[in-house]
Structure formats: C-alpha cells, structure tokens
Amino acid sequence: xxxPGWHTPAATLAAAFIVAAALAGCTDHGDDKAKHPAASSxxxxxxxxxxxxxxxxxxxxxxxxxxxxxATSTVKAIVAIDAKNKYALYNLGLIAQIKKDSKGAIDxxxxxxxxxxxxxxxxxxxxxxxxxxxxxxxxSLYEQIVKIDPKASTAYLxxxxxxxxxxxxxxxxxxxxSAVKLDPSxxxxxxxxGT
Numbered sequence: 001x002x003x004p005g006w007h008t009p010a011a012t013l014a015a016a017f018i019v020a021a022a023l024a025g026c027t028d029h030g031d032d033k034a035k036h037p038a039a040s041s042x043x044x045x046x047x048x049x050x051x052x053x054x055x056x057x058x059x060x061x062x063x064x065x066x067x068x069x070x071a072t073s074t075v076k077a078i079v080a081i082d083a084k085n086k087y088a089l090y091n092l093g094l095i096a097q098i099k100k101d102s103k104g105a106i107d108x109x110x111x112x113x114x115x116x117x118x119x120x121x122x123x124x125x126x127x128x129x130x131x132x133x134x135x136x137x138x139x140s141l142y143e144q145i146v147k148i149d150p151k152a153s154t155a156y157l158x159x160x161x162x163x164x165x166x167x168x169x170x171x172x173x174x175x176x177x178s179a180v181k182l183d184p185s186x187x188x189x190x191x192x193x194g195t
Contacts, residue, residue, distance in 0.1 A: 086115040153182035
C-alpha cells in the first residue's frame with residue numbers, strides 16, 4: 001500500500017476540529033458519553049468522578065493555553081486514579097499528537113481503544129497519526145469506524161484517499177460518495193499533493 005501524499009483543507013480542518021472538540025471531551029463520531037469524562041470508570045464514586053472531571057477540565061484548560069507539559073501531568077494524574085479512564089487516555093494521546101510525538105499518541109489511543117473497543121474518536125485520531133507510516137492500519141481503523149458509525153463522513157473521506165493511494169479507484173469512489181452523501185460540503189475537497 002502506498003502512503004498517500006495529500007492534504008486537504010477540509011480534511012485537515014475536520015481533524016483540527018476533532019482535536020479541539022476532543023480536548024473538551026466531545027467527539028465527532030457519535031460517542032455521546034464523551035461529554036462525561038469520568039464515565040469510563042468501572043464504578044467511580046461521585047466524589048471520584050467529580051475529581052476526575054475537575055482534573056480533566058483543568059488539563060483541558062492547560063492544553064488550551066499551550067501548556068502541554070502541565071496538561072500532560074494533570075491528565076496523567078487522572079490515569080493514576082483510574083487507569084481505565086478512556087477520556088484521560090484519549091486526551092494524553094491528543095496532547096502527544098499535538099506535540100508531534102506519534103509513538104506516544106498511538107500508545108495512548110490504543111490504550112483508550114482497549115478500554116472501549118468502539119471509541120471511534122481514538123480510532124480516528126490514531127488513524128490520522130498512522131497514515132504516513134502505516135496506511136494499511138490507518139485504513140483498517142477507518143473501516144472499523146464506519147462499521148461502528150455509518151455516519152462518520154470524514155472517515156469515509158479519508159478512506160477514499162487511502163483506497164485511491166492503494167490503487168483501488170472503485171472503493172475510493174464508493175467511499176467518497178458515502179462521505180459526500182453524509183456531508184455535501186466534502187464534495188469540494190480535493191487532494192493536494194503534499195508530504
């Protein structure tokens with residue numbers, strides 16, 4: 001499988017929006033529980049959940065202020081309390097991704113997915129990180145996303161580019177058609193040769 005050499009304004013903006021939304025504990029892939037970061041605990045007490053939420057909000061603010069090392073420390077403290085807090089793990093992945101630490105981002109996203117195998121936001125961001133180095137795995141993650149959430153338009157769009165780079169124009173056209181059907185604004189997105 002060839003690595004796609006493309007960047008698209010809308011696809012890049014979609015990824016940036018997901019990054020920003022994810023720091024706030026929201027997702028673009030139908031994961032409604034994302035609004036409640038401590039919801040991943042097996043059975044947290046209300047005081048533990050409140051503490052985790054407060055810490056996560058503080059970490060989000062720190063990251064929003066560009067204080068990524070502080071945000072990492074804050075969010076790691078949540079994981080020390082609850083190693084299965086998928087939102088803390090996800091946000092650690094996101095911070096690593098922002099800091100261009102691909103290995104760290106992938107590790108944290110995979111931990112979040114292990115906690116919740118249907119956590120499509122973690123899958124999506126992991127796939128974005130993997131595209132340059134492991135397009136086949138990225139493709140597999142996008143395929144999982146659209147099985148879990150058939151309305152994940154940007155996953156279909158990114159799949160279309162990966163299929164095209166892989167030489168499967170028929171699958172690329174079908175994925176792009178699905179993306180545009182779900183979000184007509186994606187019709188104007190065209191690949192631009194890049195890195």
